[in-house]
Amino acid sequence: MSKEIVVSGIRSTGNLHLGNYFGAMQHYLKMQDAHQCYFFVADYHSLTTHPDPKDLKTNVFRVVAEYIASGLDPEKAVLYAQSDVPEIPELYLMLNMLAYMGELEKVPTFKEKVRLNPDNVNAGLLTYPVLMAADILIHRAVKVPVGKDQEQHLEMARNFAQRFNSRYGFYFPEPHVYRSNEETVKIMSLDGLGKMSKSENINATIYLNDDDDIIRKKIMKAKTDQGPQETNAIMPDYIQNLFLLLKLTSKSETYEHFLNAYNNCTVRYGDLKKQLAEDMVGFISPIRNKANDLQRDDSSIRKILKKGAEKARESASITIDGARKLIGINYY
C-alpha cells in the first residue's frame, strides 16, 4: 500500500524555537517512518517581510541544519527549499484565481500583520494562505503537521482544493491538520505575553541555538506568582506553560513530583525552574551543537537541498501537469 503523503514547512525568518519544535517538528520526527514526507523551508513566504538578501541563505541553511540536528533524516523525508520547486509558484498562480479578496482580507494572521506593519501591506501577505495551499496541494498531501496558529490556513487550503475540484473535476484530496498528540499545540512565551516567536518576545522565547547560560537565565526569569492558595487550584496559563515544558523535557517522575507539589500547595517555583532549566539544557544542547557543526559544513547542506529539490520536483511536476490539463492548458 502506498504511504500517506505529508507536507509541512517552516519559514526561514529567524532561529527556530521551542514552539516550532513542539508545535511542528516533533510531529515531523514521528511521521517520517510511516509516511511519505515532504518537509521544506518556506523561503518565499519569508520574503513578505523583506529580509536582507545577505541573510537569506544563512537562514535557510540554519533551518535545514536544525531539521537534521533534531532528527529528520533526508533519506526518509524529502527536505528542500520552497524556492527550488518552481511548480509551487505555478500552482499558487492557478489557485489565486480561485481565492477571493474578501476571504483573504478576513484572515486573522493577515489582519494582525497589517496592524503590526501598516507600511508593508503587500499582496504577498494577502495571498500568504494561497501560497501555503500550493505548498501542500503540489504533493497532493492529506496530512499537515502544524501548530494551532496555522489551523485557519489549513481550512483555506481545503476550500481552495474543493473549489478547484468542483470547477475542473476531482483532483486534490483535502489536507487536514495532523498531530501525533493533542497537548502541544501552542507554546507560550515565558513572560506570559503571547506565544514563543522567531521575532517577537525574544527574551522570553527559548531558541534551539541558545547557549546553556541563556537558557538558564530565560527560564529563571519566567513569570510565576506567589503559588496556589488552595489545593488542586486551576493553573494560570503561564504556570500551565511551565508544566507543559516540564512534561515535554523532564522525566515523568519530575513532572509528577512538581504537579503533586502544586496540587497540595507546597510547590516552590524557584526549584521547579532550576530543574526545568537543567532538563532544558540537556534537551537543547545536543541539537544546538549538532546544528552548529552541520552549518559549518556548507557543502553537505547544499547536497541535501539539491537532492531534496530533485525529489520534490518529481512529485510536483506530475501534479502540475495534471492541473494544467484539467484547466485546459494543453496546447501541443
Ligand code: TYM
Ligand atoms: P512558522 O515558520 O511561523 O512556524 C512553523 C511551525 O511552528 C509552529 N509554531 C508554533 N507551535 C506552537 N507554539 C508556538 N509558539 C509556535 N510558533 C510556531 C507553527 O504552527 C508551524 O507549524 N505558514 C507556516 C509555514 C508554511 C507551511 C506551509 C506550513 C508555509 N507553507 C505549508 C505547513 C504547510 C508558518 O508560518 O510557519
